[in-house]
Amino acid sequence: MDFPLTVHAIVRRARSLHFAREVVSRLPDGSVGRTTYGAVVERAERLTVALGSIGIAPGDRVATFGWNHAEHLEAYLGVPSCGAVLHTLNVRLHPDELAYIANHAGDRAAIVDASLLPQFEAFRARTPIEHVIVVGGEAPAGMLAYEELLAASDPALFVEVELDEQSAASCCYTSGTTGMPKGVLYSHRCLALHALSVSTVDSLAVAQRETVLPVVPMFHVNAWGLPYAAAMTGAKLVLPASRLDAASLLELIVTEQVTLAAGVPTVFLPILEALDAAPGRHDVSALHTVVIGGAAAPRALIEGFDRHGVQVLHAWGMTEMAPIGTVGRVPAELAGAPYETQLSARAKQGRPVPFVEARARGDEGLVPWDGASYGELEVRGASVAAQYMGGDGAESFTADGWFRTGDVVTIDPDGTVVIQDRAKDLIKSGGEWISSVALENALMGHPAVAEAAVVAVPHERWGERPLAVVVLRDGATVTADELRAELEPRFARWWLPDEIVFADAIPKTATGKFRKTALRDLHRRG
Ligand code: ADP
Numbered sequence: 001m002d003f004p005l006t007v008h009a010i011v012r013r014a015r016s017l018h019f020a021r022e023v024v025s026r027l028p029d030g031s032v033g034r035t036t037y038g039a040v041v042e043r044a045e046r047l048t049v050a051l052g053s054i055g056i057a058p059g060d061r062v063a064t065f066g067w068n069h070a071e072h073l074e075a076y077l078g079v080p081s082c083g084a085v086l087h088t089l090n091v092r093l094h095p096d097e098l099a100y101i102a103n104h105a106g107d108r109a110a111i112v113d114a115s116l117l118p119q120f121e122a123f124r125a126r127t128p129i130e131h132v133i134v135v136g137g138e139a140p141a142g143m144l145a146y147e148e149l150l151a152a153s154d155p156a157l158f159v160e161v162e163l164d165e166q167s168a169a170s171c172c173y174t175s176g177t178t179g180m181p182k183g184v185l186y187s188h189r190c191l192a193l194h195a196l197s198v199s200t201v202d203s204l205a206v207a208q209r210e211t212v213l214p215v216v217p218m219f220h221v222n223a224w225g226l227p228y229a230a231a232m233t234g235a236k237l238v239l240p241a242s243r244l245d246a247a248s249l250l251e252l253i254v255t256e257q258v259t260l261a262a263g264v265p266t267v268f269l270p271i272l273e274a275l276d277a278a279p280g281r282h283d284v285s286a287l288h289t290v291v292i293g294g295a296a297a298p299r300a301l302i303e304g305f306d307r308h309g310v311q312v313l314h315a316w317g318m319t320e321m322a323p324i325g326t327v328g329r330v331p332a333e334l335a336g337a338p339y340e341t342q343l344s345a346r347a348k349q350g351r352p353v354p355f356v357e358a359r360a361r362g363d364e365g366l367v368p369w370d371g372a373s374y375g376e377l378e379v380r381g382a383s384v385a386a387q388y389m390g391g392d393g394a395e396s397f398t399a400d401g402w403f404r405t406g407d408v409v410t411i412d413p414d415g416t417v418v419i420q421d422r423a424k425d426l427i428k429s430g431g432e433w434i435s436s437v438a439l440e441n442a443l444m445g446h447p448a449v450a451e452a453a454v455v456a457v458p459h460e461r462w463g464e465r466p467l468a469v470v471v472l473r474d475g476a477t478v479t480a481d482e483l484r485a486e487l488e489p490r491f492a493r494w495w496l497p498d499e500i501v502f503a504d505a506i507p508k509t510a511t512g513k514f515r516k517t518a519l520r521d522l523h524r525r526g
Pocket residue numbers: 174175220221292293294295296297314315316317318319320323349405406407419422431433
């Protein structure tokens with residue numbers, strides 16, 4: 001049969017098979033709220049009806065600005081169900097960036113956490129957003145309260161609108177190295193196939209018996225597809241809202257008997273520290289797997305969780321891939337290998353998930369899968385973007401239909417991908433991007449500055465942090481503090497370089513570009 005792969009199919013499955021399975025959310029007061037997929041689906045359908053009643057039509061963009069909780073799951077299911085496109089705005093971005101993104105996407109409505117209203121108000125006036133729906137609190141004048149909207153909408157009016165599986169269900173923006181963020185649209189088919197693919201046993205193995213804790217925010221690339229995979233399989237979902245500290249997460253893991261958690265390394269490092277500091281204090285015996293991705297999972301982190309009987313699954317992905325691309329599992333050939341050998345295999349980013357294909361290209365064409373030849377990773381597949389919204393960034397796609405990732409890799413003979421370097425000029429701090437070029441341009445806009453280069457330097461907690469190297473104009477003087485003050489109003493706080501150092505010159509390539517590898521080497525050598 002020509003059975004459309006749509007969010008409708010996931011919703012129907014959750015309603016008919018998993019209605020009694022729990023969805024647990026951390027509430028604003030710190031307590032825990034419980035609901036079920038049955039109730040979530042009913043409310044998602046009310047949301048669909050309500051969006052129609054305020055004039056949202058198929059193809060319209062509906063933004064969310066919120067943390068991980070049941071209402072956000074309702075939007076994940078309810079917005080695409082009316083044919084509209086769910087646009088998850090990243091609450092950590094600077095208001096200028098958010099204004100640009102909401103404009104570019106053409107967001108008509110936004111579902112906003114009450115606790116985030118001040119941040120939302122900082123950019124809302126510069127967007128086309130007509131309707132603001134407030135979750136978890138009272139709606140100020142001119143806005144709608146989510147609960148009132150749902151209460152007033154008649155679920156009997158819900159009809160499953162006919163959806164083309166190739167139509168857009170959601171969208172997300174990716175940080176640009178230069179220029180502005182680029183939009184990626186996910187089709188219904190992409191989300192359905194991605195949910196199926198991450199549920200396979202060689203992938204993340206999301207299953208009905210699991211209790212899944214997506215620590216990765218729902219404003220980050222579909223929360224790695226976990227909400228859809230959980231609703232499809234019937235896994236219990238545990239949603240931590242904004243409480244992402246180790247103590248709060250451990251409490252949820254223990255009391256909700258979480259079996260599978262997922263997030264960036266920065267989130268799991270303090271959890272490991274807490275477990276190490278008081279062995280036996282937290283009963284994490286239910287937890288068998290943590291999926292770590294978004295940045296390389298350090299080998300020590302994988303080894304550390306092993307000590308507590310928790311397997312780390314290392315995953316690599318991108319916004320342009322919905323996002324899971326590869327998952328690192330011990331291949332069958334190494335099943336009997338010594339621990340150290342298996343550990344080395346698990347520290348790699350792993351093999352492509354089903355319906356994703358990978359290859360790497362060097363200066364002389366595609367490189368062999370020999371585990372040694374470097375090349376830029378190119379991918380294609382059922383959950384890989386074919387283009388950016390509005391035709392931006394066309395240079396990222398090859399003429400023969402592959403997407404250029406900007407990651408420099410080696411590929412082992414068995415297809416295992418190892419990320420070796422990054423071709424894109426970005427810094428990843430705590431799982432969020434910082435554009436070195438944007439900081440450089442701002443620094444070079446200062447009258448005292450002749451040249452500025454910003455590079456990523458390793459950081460124990462955040463993975464990477466920005467370091468700025470500045471060359472002053474002849475005779476000019478300015479202090480590092482003065483330069484920081486200059487940057488402060490223009491960037492999110494966590495973008496500001498930890499250190500600004502002054503140098504006589506910045507090493508350059510033959511074509512006059514900053515040689516960032518040389519700067520990173522200099523920093524490494526102190
Ligand atoms: P996400 O929100 O999933 O991090 P982004 O599109 O923002 O997606 O970032 C994708 C990039 O993050 C990759 O191209 C790569 O540079 C980096 N990345 C993601 N996962 C890993 C990993 N496991 N190891 C190394 N780098 C990674």
